[in-house]
Amino acid sequence: MLKLTNEVRRAICEAGERDYPDETCGFILGRLQDDDGGRVGDGVRAVANAREPEEAHHRFKIEPEDFLRAEREAARAGKDIVGIYHSHPDHPAAPSDYDLDHAWPVYSYVIVAVERGRARELASWRLEDDRSRFANEPVGTAGQAGEQAGEQAGET
Template sequence: MSYQLSLAPEAEQYILQQLEADFPNEGCGFFYGTEENEGQLRHVLLAEAVINSKEGDQRRRFEISPLDYMKAERKALELGLNLLGIYHSHPNHPAIPSIHDLKQAVPYFSYIILSVQEGRAAELTSWRLNEERREFEAEEVKRNNLEALAKRELI
C-alpha cells in the first residue's frame, strides 16, 4: 500500500517559514486536513505551530506538551478536519526519521520532516508508521506548489 500526502501551498509555506525561523532548534507543529481512499491519500489544508516543550537540547529534540496535544484534537473537531499528523525539523540533518523518531512514533499519524540546512529549508519528506513491522514507510509528498517554492528560490 502506498501513501500520498498532498500539501496545500499555504500550509507548506507556513511550515517552511516556521521551521527556518526556529533554526538552529527543532521546531514542530500539527497539521489538519481530509482523507481519501481509507486514508491512503491525505490532503493537508492547515498547519499550526506548537511550542517545542523539550527541556534540554532543542537542537536535536522536540516534544509537544499534553495540553497542546489536547488543544490540537479540540481544534480538529471544531474545524471538522482530521488531525493528520505532526511536523518537525531536523536542523543540519537529513529529512530521514531517526531511531528516536521511530521509538516515539504513534500509529496513524503522518510525520512530516523538514531538513533545515543553516537556516534554509531543504528537503521535505513525510512518513507513516507501519505498526506490524515497526518501521516508517515513506509517503509520496505531492508537489502542487512549485510556484510557491520558486518564489522563495528553493528550487
C-alpha cells in the same frame, strides 16, 4: 499520498527556518481521507517545542495539553489531525531511531531538513503497523490531483 497545500508546505518550511538551530514542531490539520483516497493537509497549528532549551536543537516534544487543544480545534473545523511536522536542523529529512521509538500509527510525520537556516528538503513518513519502521509517504500538492510536488523545499 499526503497532499499539502502550498500554504501548508510554506508554513512548515518557514517554521523550520524561524526556529533554526532548534527543532520546530506542530500539527498538520486536514482530512485523513479525501475523494482520491489520499490525505490532505490544508492547515497547520504551530506549537512550542516543550523540550528543555539545551535539548531543543535535536529533540522536540509536544505537551498532551497542546495535543488536546489541537484535536478539539480540528474537530470544531470539521478536520482531523493528519500529521505532525518537525524540523531536522542540519540533518536529512529522514526519521531517526528516536522518531521511530516515539511514533504513532496513522499520522503522517513530515520532516523538513533545514541546512544552515534554509529549508532544503521536505519528506513525509508513516509508521508501519508493526512499529518496525517508517515507510516513505509521497508528498503531493493539494488541489492538483496527481501532481507530484518537488522534493526541494525551496520550490515552495
